[in-house]
Amino acid sequence: MNQRKRLTGRLATVALIFAFCASALGANFFVPQTPANVSTRKATLTADESAALGRISADSLRGHLSFIASDALEGRDTPSRGLDLAAEYIAAQFRRAGLEPVGDDNYFQAANWSRVERNLGSFKMELDAPPRALRVERSKVSLASSVSGFTVWSADGPLTLERAGVLAIDYKDASLTREQVEGKVVLTELPDLRRQERERLFESYQAQKKFLDRLSELKAALVVTVDRNNPKGVGAGVERLLDPENRQPSARARAMSVSIPVIAVHDTEFATEFDALKSLKPEASKATLTLHLDAPIEHPVSVRNVAGVLRGSDPLLKDTYVIVSAHYDHLGVRDGDGGDRVFNGANDDGSGTVSVVELAAALSTLKQRPKRSIVFMAFFGEEKGLLGSRYYGRHPLVPLARTVAQVNLEQVGRTDDSEGPQVGSAAVTGFDYSDVGAVLREAGELTGVKVYKHPTKSDAFFGRSDNQALADTGVPAHTLSVAFEYPDYHAVGDEWQKVDYNNMTKVLRMVGAGVLLIAGNPQEPKWNESNPKAARYAQAWKELHRQ
Ligand SMILES: [Zn+2]
Incomplete structure (x- = not known):
């Protein structure tokens, strides 16, 4: 050769267009809208469920994020010591919530890769x-x-x-x-x-x-x-x-x-x-x-997804799963503006990460568990090209054919969107590709949050975060965000002090309600076959369920 x-x-x-976080480099394509496949089921929450969601608190979210996005974690590059510390912290919170360890090493799923040094x-x-x-x-x-x-x-x-x-x-x-x-x-x-x-x-x-x-x-x-x-x-x-x-x-x-x-x-x-x-x-x-x-020189390195399960209560449906996820990595330490070199990634995606942790703690207090099991998951390497979720797609910890949906959380902390303030609202990517968007909208109606389809970005961003890997396997999988673009995006100024914790609390209660609606419903979400953009995922779903 x-x-x-x-x-x-x-x-x-x-990794240019792969990462959600690459929005600065991504073109916004206008795409025609198709009607949502709206579910007609009347959604409600029990008193027990409302009480559990009521435990989600702004102080708790702030507490978690002030650590995850602290300079001590050095921007959680993949791989890095800061990333490993974040993984330990997330696992510790899953342990505290009493989640079932579901990784191949307790709460961890380790990918044994190499670091390649030019x-x-x-x-x-x-x-x-x-x-x-x-x-x-x-x-x-x-x-x-x-x-x-x-x-x-x-x-x-x-x-x-x-x-x-x-x-x-x-x-x-x-x-x-x-x-x-x-x-x-x-x-x-x-x-x-x-x-x-x-x-x-x-x-x-x-x-x-x-x-x-x-x-x-x-x-x-x-x-x-x-x-x-x-x-x-x-x-x-x-x-x-x-x-x-x-x-x-x-x-x-x-x-x-x-x-x-x-x-x-x-x-x-x-x-x-x-x-x-x-x-x-x-x-x-x-x-x-x-x-x-x-x-180049190759050095062995282990990078880890973190996962825990809140086991469901239905004798049959407890072996089916809803995934709630976020990526816990960011860009690490590199040349930035002025003296600060730490890219803290508080909103991207510390906000999603601590939301997963906080929701796990809240739902673990339910007296009556939902029918289906809920997997709480934090992925490595999103910023390097959706690496952790792609790895998971190839090495699922629970069967993909029994995974009924994934709700991935990205940038849910900041409300200062470049298009104007986004308070009390959240957008779902690929909103009408499956029933999941409509279920989250119902959850929004129950909790007072406007859940919407962004006219251009909902579709354009579908492939830019950790939902894509599971969507490719056929699992109805979406990402939910409060702000797509905001000041300090991929900059050293993305710090935990700039997050709106009250809004984040409200949005997370809505996400929790949506997850409970999916986990409590014997009917699982389906891809919307009338939307041509969802056709390949609907096909993948059929192949997944033929096994
Ligand atoms: Zn991100």
């Missing part, structure tokens, strides 16, 4: 542009570029080039031919997406990806981008996670990621050389580049 193929096989997958160990880069030769120091390169937690390009290695021809071009030069590019190192100046306005980010990313994919098609060996803004590189960049079961990125992940290795050089002399080369006609350039980049 040649170097190029080995390299592209190892390229990091880009390797600058014996890095060597030399630009030979007669009469000058320039050696690029390790401290002056970046092997990856990330924005809002997502890798936009990278070079993972191994890659060895001996005096490969160099072609210096303007960004977006469309005049190139395969003859000019094949086997060459392309020197160019990509825009720094980290300096881009948020509104333009997705567009700029797509333009850059198109340009890089074109160079890949023309069989360039490597792209070297000149950065004049930052005097220092990020070196190996953020590590990535590797699931040994999925060494090859999926077709969708490949389609989203840049298909050619890119290295940034942050060096003024190199930039000067680039300017000089660019002024020459391509055929006049005698410049060559020599590169040695080692293969």
